[in-house]
Amino acid sequence: MSKKQLIMDTALELFAKQGFEATSVQQITDQCGISKGAFYLSFKSKDELIIALIDYFMMQIISDIDHIVRNTKDEAVLYHFYFTVYQSFYRHSDFAKVLMKEQSQSLNKELIFKMQYYDKLFSETILSMIERLYGEAVSSTKYDLMYCIKGFMNTYSQLFVFYNVPLDLKMLAESLVEKTNLLAQHTTVPFISKEMVAMFKVKQPLSEETKKEEIVGLIENKIEEMEESIEKESLQLLKEQLLDPKFPPAIVKGLLENIRNNPHCKWISYLLGRYFE
Amino acid sequence: MSKKQLIMDTALELFAKQGFEATSVQQITDQCGISKGAFYLSFKSKDELIIALIDYFMMQIISDIDHIVRNTKDEAVLYHFYFTVYQSFYRHSDFAKVLMKEQSQSLNKELIFKMQYYDKLFSETILSMIERLYGEAVSSTKYDLMYCIKGFMNTYSQLFVFYNVPLDLKMLAESLVEKTNLLAQHTTVPFISKEMVAMFKVKQPLSEETKKEEIVGLIENKIEEMEESIEKESLQLLKEQLLDPKFPPAIVKGLLENIRNNPHCKWISYLLGRYFE
DNA sequence: TTGACAAATGACTAATCGGTCATTATTATA
DNA sequence: TATAATAATGACCGATTAGTCATTTGTCAA
Known part of the structure; x- marks a missing residue:
């Protein structure tokens, strides 16, 4: 395990237990068995560490959820959505704790923007799922529905973030599917209008409408640090497809599926999925 | 305005803007135009200040909501509940911000207990409302319902806590009534069981099953610091009723209504309402 | 073995914080 | 006015923090 990874693992544990502010760099390095100076060889600052953590996990979680939503074609999508959400929270429960503790609390501008950006991506995934599932029938109530789904997620996730009880995720998902x-199907009094959502829009803090060139750059970086493997070859082919489309959709989809299995490529897979749409 | 009140008002504003940890005592006293030493004449510590703020507002908000729930007899209770909740949040939006920022983040043990205690009171009010409204029909799903109501509250309150937009509280309440x-009426798959709720129960951190003697003590304190008025006389009579019941319910109810109009007596009114139940 | 380079160390700095207390200003009382 | 009591001040303290950098340690090619 790289030193950077060791620091991230250790810090996550401490942040979950004590909170970000209440954990000192000294504590982290003591726990790691390294010196304080060594910490600053891996991260420019303490803030950079928490941002790295948030990026690392949010990218994984969002990729997973988006993938399941895109690739479940029938109405079971809602069930799989909820199940994947809670499975992610369960797997990364330390991260979930950090996220809840530091919720909107952070002083750091960059961090706030990050969170709003990920929240936006998440909202998009939910909204597209709603539209596919219910279509025109919910055109006037879909924003309320989106907020309710997010509300269900937050409310119920507190249950097993704060109490370490193993829960029946299947039943939880089923229960929330019924509620949703x-x-x-029956809501007639919407509250949140399209205009209202537009008003809440973030003023494009990160202009992360990820462009083709940026994705190419990400892929090239990733390729460099990878060993020879199917994933690396797939990445190489996807990069070529990006620059000069020639493969049919089936091949592209297969290549995407190849790289999704590598946790380090999940985010690229997510970005490409949106790009090739 | 007393110095204590000035500090509380100023601090609330700063806490809402910057968060509790990020606001120094120096900043508060500068804004107040007093010295740092003067702060410690009003409060033993910075922690005592945040606790005073939380007590002050939570007592008001819970009293208001409990009162409206107890005194709306027909099925309109749900509407009035939601309306009162959001009206409270709207009136005390700075406090709502502080509450959301500091959510579960606090290191202070006493504060955590305080919050769990108020949360318990709140849950009780919601649960009693659910039982009165829907009765046996929701016996297996009422805990889920309670969590959903709390979820709706949190989710939608973020809207106008974070974006300073005037909202149509009537429509918001109507919309949530329909959802609830x-x-x-239709949920069949419960997730949260009675056992689960019991498991989450706090291990009686504050043994605040407020006893008769405690309430008498509170009343006596309040009487001392009040000027001659109908409210003071009412308090005096309620104290006598507590020690030696002799008035019929109608009179007691009237007396309670008298003191409810004084913001400083709301909490006593709430406690007495529960006691005479 | 040597020397050059990189990795790692931890004492140190500068800043900030909550909280104290000897001192001073203000008010009330006689 | 003189005296006592109370209110208010702000310099100061000890503790803690993120971040730095001169120095030491480790590694590997020559």
């Missing part, structure tokens, strides 16, 4: 369907 | 009724 009820709201979707 | 839908869930109450």
